[in-house]
Each structure stands twice: as C-alpha cells, then as structure tokens.
Amino acid sequence: MxxxxxxxxxxxxxxxxxxxxxxxxxxxxxxxxxxxxxxxxxxxxxxxxxxxxxxxxxxxxxxxxxxxxxxxxxxxxxxxxxxxxxxxxxxxxxxxxxxxxxxxxxxxxxxxxxxxxxxxxxxxxxxxxxxxxxxxxxxxxxxxxxxxxxFLPPVWVESAGEAIEELAGRMRALLLDLADEIGGHTTVERAAARLHQARRLDHDVVQVDASLIRAEESVRFNPRVKEGLLSRIVLRTGLDTLEICAVVLRVTARSLTDLAKERTDEPLFPPAVASALRELFLHMAGAVDSYAVLITTQISTSAEEAETFLVTELSAARTSREHVAELLLATVREHPRQWQLHGALLAEVDRVLDELDVEKRSMRLAEELDRYSTERRDRYPRWDRLQRRARRLRDLAAGALRRAGR
Known part of the structure; x- marks a missing residue:
C-alpha cells in the first residue's frame, strides 16, 4: 500500500x-x-x-x-x-x-x-x-x-527535470569513481568496469529523452503553463549538452582502459599527475551536478546560486586542467610511451568543460529560440501576420493612452 x-x-x-x-x-x-x-x-x-x-x-x-x-x-x-x-x-x-x-x-x-x-x-x-x-x-x-x-493532465516538467538530475548524478558518480581509482594501480578489469558504466549512460539518455518528450507535450496547449516554450527549450538544450558530455566521458573511460592495458604492472600516472587528475575530475563532477541543477531549477534565486557554483567549478577545473597539462608534458618528455592517450585525455576534458560553459549555454538558448520563431513564421505565416498586426495595434493604443495622459 x-x-x-x-x-x-x-x-x-x-x-x-x-x-x-x-x-x-x-x-x-x-x-x-x-x-x-x-x-x-x-x-x-x-x-x-x-x-x-x-x-x-x-x-x-x-x-x-x-x-x-x-x-x-x-x-x-x-x-x-x-x-x-x-x-x-x-x-x-x-x-x-x-x-x-x-x-x-x-x-x-x-x-x-x-x-x-x-x-x-x-x-x-x-x-x-x-x-x-x-x-x-x-x-x-x-x-x-x-x-x-x-481534468487537465499533469505537467510532467518536474519529472523530466528529476530524470535529468538523475542522469547528471550518474555522470557525477562515474567521474568520482575515476577520480578514486586513478591514483593507484588500476587493473584492466576495473578500467573495463568503468567503461561499461560509461556505456550504460547511453541507455539512461534514451530514458531521459522519453521523459522529456512527455514533458514537452504536456506544456503544449496547457493553460496552466505560462512559459512552456522556454521550459521546453531550456530542458532540451540541457539534455543535449549532457548527452554530448556522456559520449565524451565514454571516450575518456575508453582512453583510460587502453592505458591500463599498456601499463599492467605499474600505475597509470605518476603520483603528482594522478593527484592533479583526481582534483580535475572532482571539479568536473561538481560542474556536471551544478549544470543539471541550473537547467532544472525554476526559482530564480536557486538558479543564480547554481550558476555561480557552476562558474566556480568550471574555473577551478580549467586551472586544474592547465596544471595537469604541464605535468603530462613533462612526463611525456621523460617517458613518451602512449603519449597520444595523454593528449586524447586532455582533449576530452576540454570538450566537457566547453559544453558546460555558461556563455555557450546562453548562446545555444538564443539560437534555439530564434530557430523556433523562424520555423513558426514559415509554418504559420498568416498567424504570424495577425500577431504582428495585433502588436502594432497594442503599441498604437498604448501610445495614444500615454499622450492622452499628458
């Protein structure tokens, strides 16, 4: 019961x-x-x-x-x-x-x-x-x-937001696991287990996408929703970003697995590099988590706090990334084995940080809003002309009222 x-x-x-x-x-x-x-x-x-x-x-x-x-x-x-x-x-x-x-x-x-x-x-x-x-x-x-x-059906935006946060939580857990295991000797079996964990994110993305489609439909024609378009675009672009990050994390796990296959009798990285990478993964985990909170929070105060935390984590992650790059460069000069995997790891980190960037998110939102407006004008030209005419009449009436008040 x-x-x-x-x-x-x-x-x-x-x-x-x-x-x-x-x-x-x-x-x-x-x-x-x-x-x-x-x-x-x-x-x-x-x-x-x-x-x-x-x-x-x-x-x-x-x-x-x-x-x-x-x-x-x-x-x-x-x-x-x-x-x-x-x-x-x-x-x-x-x-x-x-x-x-x-x-x-x-x-x-x-x-x-x-x-x-x-x-x-x-x-x-x-x-x-x-x-x-x-x-x-x-x-x-x-x-x-x-x-x-x-009897209006429920609005499923909140459940879609929860699904997105759960997806981000699994990505965060993966990054934390990578951070915990990268310091010591990582066996091929443990690295492969993390790779399978990263691959399961694809299935999670499909489930979240289904939940988001239901949420997008629930706000259409629903009189209880005032800003349905904005909610749909914010969640959709947010899920697209997390999906790209999930793909990059799978490639990261693949790179670490390949490295573990080549270094079966030794740690993946020297202690200094491993410590710096652990710090980098921790900041990336915090950035993914705060990004999910940012795109699913409806209250402006909480959203501002999430954005502030995201900016802080991204800044710290970029600083850690530069430190890791310097250490890896010095390591490769001394021992150039599998140098291409080191470069791939840095490129994957850069891609995740770039996708989570606050300015890029704002640009993507603006592009989606413009694209939707263009598609709507092309699909319903008469309705668009009526709306423009109504706005002009409203502006003229407002101007007349202002002049009469003087």
Missing part, C-alpha cells in the same frame, strides 16, 4: 486511472444517446485510445481516430454499393483502406481505417452500421477530449 501511494504520481498510474474513468464515462454517454442494443462498446474503446498522458497527445489522437473511422466507413459504404463482399473485394478493400489511411495522415490509426471498413462491409445493413460506428467513435472521442480538457 505504501508503494502504491508513493507511485500515485507516476505517468503509468495516472494514465491508468484517467483512461479507465474516461472510458466508463464514454460508455455511459453512448448508452444515454444511442441505447443498449447493441451495446455501444466502440465509444469506451475510442475514449481509451484517445485519452493520453498529455493534452496535446489527446487532441491529436482524437482527431486522427475520428478521421480513421470516417475514412474507413466511407470507403466501405462505396464498396458495399458497388461490389459487395467477396474474397477479391475484401483484399482490394484492405489495400485501398490502408492507402487511404496514409493519405489522410492518421499515423498510428492506419489499421483502424481497414478495420472499420471490414466491419461495415461484412454486414447486410452497411449504412446503419456505418452511421452507428461513426456516432460511437465521435461520442468516445468527444468524451475523451472533454475529459482531458476539464
């Missing part, structure tokens, strides 16, 4: 309760409007398919579902009037329905076009069944849309 209460806010639990409720309401509405002979089971089925975890997904799936059923009914009525039911007409009907589904762009509901067409074609009173099927579908879709409009 305690676990059930703790999981009541998870997407699966929320979706299960909402879908079951909407389907029941759709069945009651269909009984009231159409009667119970035969039972209008298509209405709750449609509501079950239409009600999604976000309002945007519900709207799009509802429209596609109704389009799929109407398209299937229309093509079945035409076939019924012209050729009737036979083995060759059934095959031709299925092919035509599937092609029509792609033409009307119902996406995941393409099979529904063929299913609706076959059900209508297979009865003697095709017109009556066609009308009943369309009405039940419309009732189910309408109830599903109204349900998600009246």
């Amino acid at each position: 305690v676990k059930l209460v703790q999981r009541r806010h998870e997407p699966v639990v929320v979706q299960t309760v909402r879908s079951a409720t909407a389907a029941t309401l759709a069945y009651v509405a269909a009984l009231w409007l159409l009667g119970d002979s035969p039972p209008p089971l298509l209405a709750p089925l449609t509501a079950l398919l239409v009600v999604q975890v976000t309002l945007y997904a519900t709207l799009t799936s509802g429209v596609r579902r109704v389009n799929a059923v109407v398209a299937g009914v229309l093509i079945a009525v035409g076939f019924s009037a012209l050729v009737g039911l036979s083995w060759w007409s059934l095959g031709l009907l299925i092919i035509s329905a599937l092609v029509l589904g792609h033409v009307v762009r119902v996406n995941e509901f393409v099979p529904e076009v063929a299913i609706s067409a076959m059900l209508v074609l297979g009865v003697s009173h095709a017109t009556d069944l066609a009308l009943s099927r369309v009405l039940e579908t419309v009732i189910g879709a309408t109830v599903g849309l109204l349900f998600n409009t009246v």
